[in-house]
Amino acid sequence: MSAPVATRHRRQAGAVVDKVVRRFGDRVVLDHLDLTIADEELVVLLGPSGCGKSTLLRLLAGLDRPDGGLVEVPAKRAIVFQADRLLPWQRVLRNVTLGLRGPDAQKRGREVLAEVGLSGREGAWPKELSGGEAQRVSLARALVSEPELVLLDEPFAALDAITRLRMHDLVRALRSKHHAAMLLVTHDVDEAIALADRVVVMRDGRIGASHHLRLSAAEREASVAREELRSTLLEDLGLAHQH
Numbered sequence: 001m002s003a004p005v006a007t008r009h010r011r012q013a014g015a016v017v018d019k020v021v022r023r024f025g026d027r028v029v030l031d032h033l034d035l036t037i038a039d040e041e042l043v044v045l046l047g048p049s050g051c052g053k054s055t056l057l058r059l060l061a062g063l064d065r066p067d068g069g070l071v072e073v074p075a076k077r078a079i080v081f082q083a084d085r086l087l088p089w090q091r092v093l094r095n096v097t098l099g100l101r102g103p104d105a106q107k108r109g110r111e112v113l114a115e116v117g118l119s120g121r122e123g124a125w126p127k128e129l130s131g132g133e134a135q136r137v138s139l140a141r142a143l144v145s146e147p148e149l150v151l152l153d154e155p156f157a158a159l160d161a162i163t164r165l166r167m168h169d170l171v172r173a174l175r176s177k178h179h180a181a182m183l184l185v186t187h188d189v190d191e192a193i194a195l196a197d198r199v200v201v202m203r204d205g206r207i208g209a210s211h212h213l214r215l216s217a218a219e220r221e222a223s224v225a226r227e228e229l230r231s232t233l234l235e236d237l238g239l240a241h242q243h
């Protein structure tokens with residue numbers, strides 16, 4: 001059997017995953033998985049531990065190749081991991097501008113650091129930053145090259161609850177400025193509800209459920225709509241309701 005196997009660049013932003021298969025030994029982790037991310041859409045990917053979320057993100061990032069099917073992504077894309085991967089021997093500004101060329105690199109780096117609320121910290125060393133600040137630098141580094149697709153692998157999982165809520169505000173603010181499509185992996189149903197245009201739930205190597213969140217910002221905070229959606233997502237995840 002010969003399936004088309006490729007990672008291809010597309011002109012539009014967003015991404016298309018078409019019948020993608022990824023196996024590790026005998027284990028089929030992604031089993032003909034389909035997923036389309038629209039231009040400027042923020043899709044949150046939920047799923048039980050070990051179901052293949054990071055595997056899918058790595059394929060979209062180009063860090064791995066599928067065994068079958070097709071992954072179409074824009075050339076300009078960035079990935080943010082749970083633990084910041086800043087270079088400890090470079091200052092904050094340099095960490096942000098590492099991938100940039102040209103005379104405007106420093107100026108651009110400063111601008112993006114200002115957007116994530118870190119003006120004045122350009123000269124700091126990574127070890128001098130809090131966890132939340134380090135993830136802000138990671139976001140700045142991801143956004144500085146104006147990617148068309150941003151992949152976020154549990155970017156706020158290691159942060160405390162209050163810092164995480166601040167990061168949600170920041171992501172919402174950044175979205176109004178940067179017009180990238182985003183795919184964010186999380187275990188946190190409330191994070192999904194807070195941020196997503198659409199929540200997709202992975203099951204048995206595929207996307208098992210998909211929910212568009214046509215909620216206003218106020219509705220996202222309102223208890224009834226939020227609780228209904230929360231119950232649905234917990235059900236999709238196979239978790240008992242907890243009231």
Ligand SMILES: Nc1ncnc2c1ncn2[C@@H]1O[C@H](COP(=O)(O)OP(=O)(O)OP(=O)(O)O)[C@@H](O)[C@H]1O
Nearest residue numbers: 024025029047048049050051052053054055056187
């Ligand atoms: N390079 C690899 N070699 C062998 N097995 C792998 C490899 N990468 C992932 N796997 C396996 O594939 C499965 C899916 O892993 P993956 O990290 O994608 O899950 P996940 O949904 O992101 O999990 P978590 O939510 O716990 O981070 C796991 O069983 C894992 O052990």
